[in-house]
Amino acid sequence: MKLGRLNHVGVATPSIADSIAHYEATMGASVTMEPFDLPAQGVKVCFVDTPNSQIELIEPLGENSPIHKFLEKNPLGGQHHLCFEVPDIEEARAWFEGIGKRILGPTRTGAHGTPIFFLHPKDMEGVLTEIMESPKQAH
Amino acid sequence: MKLGRLNHVGVATPSIADSIAHYEATMGASVTMEPFDLPAQGVKVCFVDTPNSQIELIEPLGENSPIHKFLEKNPLGGQHHLCFEVPDIEEARAWFEGIGKRILGPTRTGAHGTPIFFLHPKDMEGVLTEIMESPKQAH
Numbered sequence: 001m002k003l004g005r006l007n008h009v010g011v012a013t014p015s016i017a018d019s020i021a022h023y024e025a026t027m028g029a030s031v032t033m034e035p036f037d038l039p040a041q042g043v044k045v046c047f048v049d050t051p052n053s054q055i056e057l058i059e060p061l062g063e064n065s066p067i068h069k070f071l072e073k074n075p076l077g078g079q080h081h082l083c084f085e086v087p088d089i090e091e092a093r094a095w096f097e098g099i100g101k102r103i104l105g106p107t108r109t110g111a112h113g114t115p116i117f118f119l120h121p122k123d124m125e126g127v128l129t130e131i132m133e134s135p136k137q138a139h
Numbered sequence: 140m141k142l143g144r145l146n147h148v149g150v151a152t153p154s155i156a157d158s159i160a161h162y163e164a165t166m167g168a169s170v171t172m173e174p175f176d177l178p179a180q181g182v183k184v185c186f187v188d189t190p191n192s193q194i195e196l197i198e199p200l201g202e203n204s205p206i207h208k209f210l211e212k213n214p215l216g217g218q219h220h221l222c223f224e225v226p227d228i229e230e231a232r233a234w235f236e237g238i239g240k241r242i243l244g245p246t247r248t249g250a251h252g253t254p255i256f257f258l259h260p261k262d263m264e265g266v267l268t269e270i271m272e273s274p275k276q277a278h
Binding site for chain 2: 019026050126
């Protein structure tokens, strides 16, 4: 295991539309993509590009969205998770399992279309951590 | 204002030493710098490099450290702030003041030796936001 790129910081929001307006008007971002639904994760998603990384805006999708609880505690939204890239998701999963870290659910397809899994924040110094296989092509 | 580099994600920890061990043993980071005290901010600091950004580990320094409260609520630690770069700190300060965002205290020297200030999370969609002038030399 070698620490990979910080692919994105996941930021929960009660309204992706409002957050896009915030990142554009306040922070000077240029958001060129349309938000999209990721039903497998129970979230609506939009990426905001920085020159070196991304902010992943996530809004609850459906009643069972895993971020409802987060927004109850943080009604304005806030930092939700960190996502690091790895070259091979299966190898990474075996690595974290081997050292006894709790993995939250199966490996599944993430917002960038590559396989991902999440690690329990209690095993990761309080940080909900997403591990993502790097896209095969540069992005 | 144009959205700049995500210089770092600030992660609070009750023990920088333990966190360095975690990032090295669990995440495969190579931490080459020694932690240092930043008395002006009331924190001890160490940077963990990812290929494209950094994690800033912060541990309370002194009784009045502003992160004591955060650690009371989050005893394991966790994501504390996001830091974005700007080319000119005074211009950025005037920009955020002009649009009515609350700035927390004076502009001061940050962990990278360049001027920084913080924006109130309630004005920034729940994200405590650090604005940092880019170092003059590439890093």
